[in-house]
Amino acid sequence: MEATIEVNGLRKRFGPTVALDDLSFTVKPGSVTGFVGPNGAGKSTTMRVVLGLDSVDAGTALIGGKPYRSLRHPLSHVGSLLDPAALQPSRSARNHLLWLAHSQGLSAGRVDEILETSGLERVARRRAGGYSLGMRQRLGLAAAMLADPPVLMLDEPFNGLDPEGIVWMRGFLRSLAAQGRAVLVSSHLMGELQGTATHLVVIGRGRLVADTGVSELIDAASGGRVALRTTARSEAMTVLANAGATVAVTGPDTLTVTGPSSERIMALLSEGGVPFSEVSAHRATLEEAYMELTRDSVEFRAAESGFVRTDGEVAR
Amino acid sequence: MTTATVPPPYRSDLKLGNDGFVQLLHAEWTKFRTVRGWVVAAAVAVAVMALISISAATGGKGANCVNGKCQRGPSDPIGPYGVSVTDSFYFVHQTLDGDGSITARISSLTDAIQPDPQGQGGAPPAGASVPWAKAGIIVKQSTTLGSQYAAVMATVGNGVRMQYNYEHDVAGNLGAASSASPAWLRLVRSGTTLTGYDSADGTHWTEIGTADLTGLASTVQVGLFATSPGYNDNQYVFGGLNSDSFNSLATAQFDNLALGGGWSGDAWNGDAIGGADGQYQQTGSGFTVQGGNGDITPDVPDDDTARLALSGAFAGLIALIVIAAMFMTTEYRRGLLRTTLAASPRRGRVLAAKAVVVGAVSFAVGLVAAAVSVPVFNRLWSPDAFYPVGALTEARVVLGTAALLAVVAVFTLALATLMRRSTAVITTVIILVIMPYFLATTSVLTPGPSDWLLRLTPAAGFAIQQTIPRFAQLTNVYTPTDGFYPLAPWSGFAVLCAYTAVALGAALLVLRRRDA
Numbered sequence: 158m159e160a161t162i163e164v165n166g167l168r169k170r171f172g173p174t175v176a177l178d179d180l181s182f183t184v185k186p187g188s189v190t191g192f193v194g195p196n197g198a199g200k201s202t203t204m205r206v207v208l209g210l211d212s213v214d215a216g217t218a219l220i221g222g223k224p225y226r227s228l229r230h231p232l233s234h235v236g237s238l239l240d241p242a243a244l245q246p247s248r249s250a251r252n253h254l255l256w257l258a259h260s261q262g263l264s265a266g267r268v269d270e271i272l273e274t275s276g277l278e279r280v281a282r283r284r285a286g287g288y289s290l291g292m293r294q295r296l297g298l299a300a301a302m303l304a305d306p307p308v309l310m311l312d313e314p315f316n317g318l319d320p321e322g323i324v325w326m327r328g329f330l331r332s333l334a335a336q337g338r339a340v341l342v343s344s345h346l347m348g349e350l351q352g353t354a355t356h357l358v359v360i361g362r363g364r365l366v367a368d369t370g371v372s373e374l375i376d377a378a379s380g381g382r383v384a385l386r387t388t389a390r391s392e393a394m395t396v397l398a399n400a401g402a403t404v405a406v407t408g409p410d411t412l413t414v415t416g417p418s419s420e421r422i423m424a425l426l427s428e429g430g431v432p433f434s435e436v437s438a439h440r441a442t443l444e445e446a447y448m449e450l451t452r453d454s455v456e457f458r459a460a461e462s463g464f465v466r467t468d469g470e471v472a473r
Numbered sequence: 474m475t476t477a478t479v480p481p482p483y484r485s486d487l488k489l490g491n492d493g494f495v496q497l498l499h500a501e502w503t504k505f506r507t508v509r510g511w512v513v514a515a516a517v518a519v520a521v522m523a524l525i526s527i528s529a530a531t532g533g534k535g536a537n538c539v540n541g542k543c544q545r546g547p548s549d550p551i552g553p554y555g556v557s558v559t560d561s562f563y564f565v566h567q568t569l570d571g572d573g574s575i576t577a578r579i580s581s582l583t584d585a586i587q588p589d590p591q592g593q594g595g596a597p598p599a600g601a602s603v604p605w606a607k608a609g610i611i612v613k614q615s616t617t618l619g620s621q622y623a624a625v626m627a628t629v630g631n632g633v634r635m636q637y638n639y640e641h642d643v644a645g646n647l648g649a650a651s652s653a654s655p656a657w658l659r660l661v662r663s664g665t666t667l668t669g670y671d672s673a674d675g676t677h678w679t680e681i682g683t684a685d686l687t688g689l690a691s692t693v694q695v696g697l698f699a700t701s702p703g704y705n706d707n708q709y710v711f712g713g714l715n716s717d718s719f720n721s722l723a724t725a726q727f728d729n730l731a732l733g734g735g736w737s738g739d740a741w742n743g744d745a746i747g748g749a750d751g752q753y754q755q756t757g758s759g760f761t762v763q764g765g766n767g768d769i770t771p772d773v774p775d776d777d778t779a780r781l782a783l784s785g786a787f788a789g790l791i792a793l794i795v796i797a798a799m800f801m802t803t804e805y806r807r808g809l810l811r812t813t814l815a816a817s818p819r820r821g822r823v824l825a826a827k828a829v830v831v832g833a834v835s836f837a838v839g840l841v842a843a844a845v846s847v848p849v850f851n852r853l854w855s856p857d858a859f860y861p862v863g864a865l866t867e868a869r870v871v872l873g874t875a876a877l878l879a880v881v882a883v884f885t886l887a888l889a890t891l892m893r894r895s896t897a898v899i900t901t902v903i904i905l906v907i908m909p910y911f912l913a914t915t916s917v918l919t920p921g922p923s924d925w926l927l928r929l930t931p932a933a934g935f936a937i938q939q940t941i942p943r944f945a946q947l948t949n950v951y952t953p954t955d956g957f958y959p960l961a962p963w964s965g966f967a968v969l970c971a972y973t974a975v976a977l978g979a980a981l982l983v984l985r986r987r988d989a
Binding site: 159160185186187188205208209210211212225226227228229230231232233237239240242243244245246247248249252253255256257259260261262263264267300304305306307334335336337338 | 479480481482483484485486487489490491492496497499500501503504507508509510803807808809811812814815816817818819986988989
């Protein structure tokens with residue numbers, strides 16, 4: 158059984174709201190797949206559907222080719238972290254992991270092992286209700302890793318982490334992928350996934366917007382634009398425009414040129430005797446690439462609705 | 474950004490155990506025992522149940538406790554089954570040695586309800602009668618109170634009967650005796666076997682039944698008797714029973730007396746047995762026998778050890794209802810149910826495992842509370858203070874009470890699955906189970922509504938605590954307040970189980986269908 162998440166033609170409505178609209182994508186092992194979309198796009202719903210928690214009106218969600226509900230020892234197939242606050246406050250971290258372990262036929266020894274690797278050893282016997290969000294995230298990750306699954310599905314794992322925690326989380330996710338696991342990580346902030354995800358599934362309003370490699374996406378968003386710094390702005394514009402390039406002014410001594418490659422631009426400027434201090438290929442950030450993609454599908458805009466939902470859930 | 478070479482798919486070397494119902498049970502049990510509040514609440518359930526039971530015991534019926542030892546009032550005679558009995562009638566008797574028979578005809582039986590001698594209770598209501606006023610022929614071991622007997626008798630309201638050894642009552646073939654339709658009665662003694670007959674004409678006899686009076690002496694007292702229980706004018710008012718008691722006197726005309734076998738031939742002796750009123754008159758071959766202020770029946774059964782010792786069950790139940798509700802509602806409140814169902818996607822099994830855990834915990838609470846309160850109760854009271862119900866019945870009450878707690882806990886769990894809010898669930902279960910029990914057993918309501926509450930609501934399950942038997946031939950107040958439930962123990966328990974089964978079915982359906 159290959160460790161994959163395959164989502165095919167998912168459709169789901171909550172009353173009049175379309176939560177998932179013919180959503181299909183595949184998460185492959187050995188890479189971190191970013192699952193991105195604005196709040197309310199359907200990321201959490203998709204994850205609940207994959208875990209067999211929510212029903213769908215149409216479509217299938219399979220783990221290694223099987224529906225989640227048919228899995229034996231499901232936690233050894235998929236580890237998931239949906240909501241780090243889903244804890245009984247008066248139960249300790251160790252006891253939380255203990256009942257989970259018992260449900261999968263795992264021993265208390267495995268619990269102690271995972272507590273050690275997740276750095277929760279010291280607080281393991283304290284009430285989980287007193288944990289900080291960061292500690293709860295760690296406990297949620299420990300629960301996801303408990304049965305050592307080849308597939309991981311994490312909903313907004315960067316939430317509530319300090320900068321140090323974010324760096325740690327990126328490294329942790331990369332290491333999981335490097336071990337050959339399939340990792341699906343949702344986020345509503347693209348920047349969090351920079352340098353972590355190698356593949357992206359972008360959704361908006363429950364619909365697939367893009368299913369692409371990260372480098373392809375950035376290349377496309379960069380669109381062959383070149384940034385040019387020159388003290389002779391108008392001369393440069395004339396020379397380049399005559400050569401068929403589109404030129405935009407971006408500052409007192411900077412221009413963005415679309416059309417010719419940077420080598421061609423340098424040749425044109427030299428020929429025309431126009432001085433320049435810097436020619437560089439403009440590289441879009443992941444954030445920019447994402448904004449470009451989702452410009453049309455942002456569901457909740459502050460300007461339209463008067464508020465921005467922050468819980469990432471579709472109202473039920 | 475460059476795409477790294479894809480590593481080979483991950484293979485875990487973690488050893489997994491079984492993934493069955495036992496593991497799920499283990500997980501749910503771990504959930505239960507790792508929330509300290511629930512474990513404490515279970516301990517509290519044991520404590521309040523035992524405490525209330527014990528304090529109810531020391532304040533029980535006629536309790537008179539000195540130095541930690543409680544006694545009842547003056548003791549009643551003990552019958553052949555070791556149970557206290559009422560043995561009080563007017564007896565016109567002779568000695569019979571060995572086998573023999575007695576035959577008599579009753580041409581009239583009337584009862585007269587006496588006005589209250591102090592005049593406080595006023596007069597009995599018009600048309601009042603005492604259906605169990607009785608007169609007939611009797612074979613009795615001796616005039617010692619509580620000794621064995623067999624009798625065939627006419628009654629005012631229940632026709633001809635054969636009764637023996639206090640507890641047994643068999644209907645004869647004739648109705649009320651009068652001069653127009655007299656009742657012929659016959660009792661034949663052969664060894665320890667007594668056979669009763671009745672006849673409308675003294676020629677054609679029909680057997681009513683036989684009684685085997687084990688160990689009956691050769692020499693016995695045989696003759697005519699009359700007695701009548703009092704008349705109780707019961708009025709149910711808010712807060713209790715208002716009862717005016719009137720004595721009643723039964724008067725019977727006997728004739729055609731015929732004796733067979735080893736009769737002594739002595740003169741007839743008239744004796745008021747056991748403090749009864751009465752007298753007799755012999756006129757030729759006829760006798761007029763009057764007797765009242767008594768009866769020959771089992772004693773008015775009072776509470777017994779097992780039931781009183783577990784009377785605090787409702788209090789323990791309240792704590793268990795809270796636990797059972799929380800055990801499910803916290804799953805919803807915290808979103809923990811998603812973790813639970815991700816770990817165990819077979820939802821029916823999750824519900825079953827939870828039900829087994831809360832049920833087992835509640836059952837254990839019931840057993841431990843019984844293990845604490847029954848011995849304490851037995852130390853407080855002398856063994857003969859209560860109606861001995863027998864080991865089997867005691868076991869049924871102890872285990873049944875534990876089962877009652879368990880089933881109500883499972884009922885609560887099912888409702889919690891449906892309602893998801895602990896306050897709503899706890900309120901609902903208390904209204905459905907605890908309130909009817911209280912209303913019905915604390916004489917807030919009159920017997921009619923009380924009986925219906927204990928038939929129709931899940932509180933019917935409390936009938937499992939019923940111990941003291943109900944005797945048709947004993948005029949008594951059979952209400953929930955006095956420990957008599959309208960349904961038989963297992964029928965009442967079945968009503969509770971039916972409610973629970975329906976709730977569990979609905980919970981299963983909803984849990985399977987609803988998005989988690």
